[in-house]
Amino acid sequence: MKNRLWALALALLGSIAESHEFKAGDIRVVHPYAVPSLAGVANGQGFVDFTNRGAVSDSLMGVSTPAAQRVEIHEMKMDGAVMRMRELTSVTIAPGQTVRMADSGLHLMLMSLKAPFKVGDKIPVTLKFARAGDVRIEMWVQDKAQGGKAMHEHHQK
Numbered sequence: 597m598k599n600r601l602w603a604l605a606l607a608l609l610g611s612i613a614e615s616h617e618f619k620a621g622d623i624r625v626v627h628p629y630a631v632p633s634l635a636g637v638a639n640g641q642g643f644v645d646f647t648n649r650g651a652v653s654d655s656l657m658g659v660s661t662p663a664a665q666r667v668e669i670h671e672m673k674m675d676g677a678v679m680r681m682r683e684l685t686s687v688t689i690a691p692g693q694t695v696r697m698a699d700s701g702l703h704l705m706l707m708s709l710k711a712p713f714k715v716g717d718k719i720p721v722t723l724k725f726a727r728a729g730d731v732r733i734e735m736w737v738q739d740k741a742q743g744g745k746a747m748h749e750h751h752q753k
């Protein structure tokens with residue numbers, strides 16, 4: 597019994613430790629991840645949650661990565677019964693606010709991947725903020741359930 601509890605505790609510690617974050621200026625980025633790309637699909641999808649710890653608002657103006665031809669910020673919205681994606685030119689974040697991409701229908705669309713995304717890949721990405729400047733992050737390629745869980749656990753810290 598005691599051994600089993602230890603194993604459980606270690607497993608929990610392990611799952612919590614498997615997350616990462618980045619800071620630049622007043623921006624904190626929590627556990628950015630991308631999902632494995634589907635066979636025959638040229639584009640990939642990533643989720644980047646970020647917090648503004650400053651006293652003034654900031655805006656995510658653009659995203660780039662050597663792993664894709666270009667990156668778009670997409671918003672998914674229901675239009676009647678039809679799910680539509682549209683591209684946003686920027687995402688503004690108020691002081692003290694956290695943008696949770698998956699919860700707000702946002703994601704990064706990585707267009708024309710140079711190579712398919714596989715679980716375990718680490719994708720270097722640069723986020724361009726109007727005030728904080730360039731924030732260099734690494735998106736971990738994980739199954740959506742796993743990446744989302746690690747992101748949520750990380751937000752609790």
Ligand SMILES: [Cu+2]
Nearest residue numbers: 670681704705
């Ligand atoms: Cu999209």
